[in-house]
Amino acid sequence: MSDPTTLEWVSAALQGDQDAFGDIVYAYQDAVYNLCYRMLGERGEAEDAAQEAFLRAYLNLNRYDPSRSFKTWVLSIASNYCIDRLRRRRLQWMSLDDEPVMDRLSLHSDDPEPEGATLDRERSAAIQALLSELSPDYRAVVILRYWYDYSYAEIADILDTTESAVKSRLFRARQALADQLGSDAAARLGNPLMEGL
Numbered sequence: 001m002s003d004p005t006t007l008e009w010v011s012a013a014l015q016g017d018q019d020a021f022g023d024i025v026y027a028y029q030d031a032v033y034n035l036c037y038r039m040l041g042e043r044g045e046a047e048d049a050a051q052e053a054f055l056r057a058y059l060n061l062n063r064y065d066p067s068r069s070f071k072t073w074v075l076s077i078a079s080n081y082c083i084d085r086l087r088r089r090r091l092q093w094m095s096l097d098d099e100p101v102m103d104r105l106s107l108h109s110d111d112p113e114p115e116g117a118t119l120d121r122e123r124s125a126a127i128q129a130l131l132s133e134l135s136p137d138y139r140a141v142v143i144l145r146y147w148y149d150y151s152y153a154e155i156a157d158i159l160d161t162t163e164s165a166v167k168s169r170l171f172r173a174r175q176a177l178a179d180q181l182g183s184d185a186a187a188r189l190g191n192p193l194m195e196g197l
Contacts, residue, residue, distance in 0.1 A: 079144070140159060
């Protein structure tokens with residue numbers, strides 16, 4: 001179930017209060033964007049997908065069940081949209097040029113050292129490349145489990161499937177990732193999604 005504030009925003013938005021829906025977008029935009037980015041692998045496309053997910057949520061707000069978590073509901077809209085988009089894709093592109101560039105210099109910073117930042121970007125790019133090799137259904141399960149730490153029941157709810165299907169997809173996805181990587185490379189990546197391979 002959603003928190004009382006979100007339920008108030010939903011109620012106000014249903015009455016035509018656009019500012020209330022703006023509050024909803026502000027509260028959930030990071031989670032929706034991050035899911036779309038992990039699913040699609042490209043920042044601009046993820047931004048478009050996140051906007052489309054919120055548009056669809058707005059247009060179907062009257063169908064939202066208040067006994068269900070709003071975050072789960074909006075993430076299910078986003079993941080289904082991304083899966084459809086991936087299925088329509090013929091070629092997949094991942095641009096390393098989309099990585100953030102340091103736009104300022106400072107003498108003291110909490111930012112990681114250049115070498116550490118480069119290693120983090122390389123690790124992130126490698127993981128994103130691996131994810132892009134998975135089918136959309138497998139990719140969605142991996143992202144929801146390892147980036148959002150959702151339970152099997154929550155993932156089943158988001159993807160409108162059963163818990164056993166989620167477990168099966170996750171098992172097959174991990175096998176596919178292990179086949180692509182080999183266990184030595186998985187250990188080097190040091191990502192929790194690779195644990196146990």
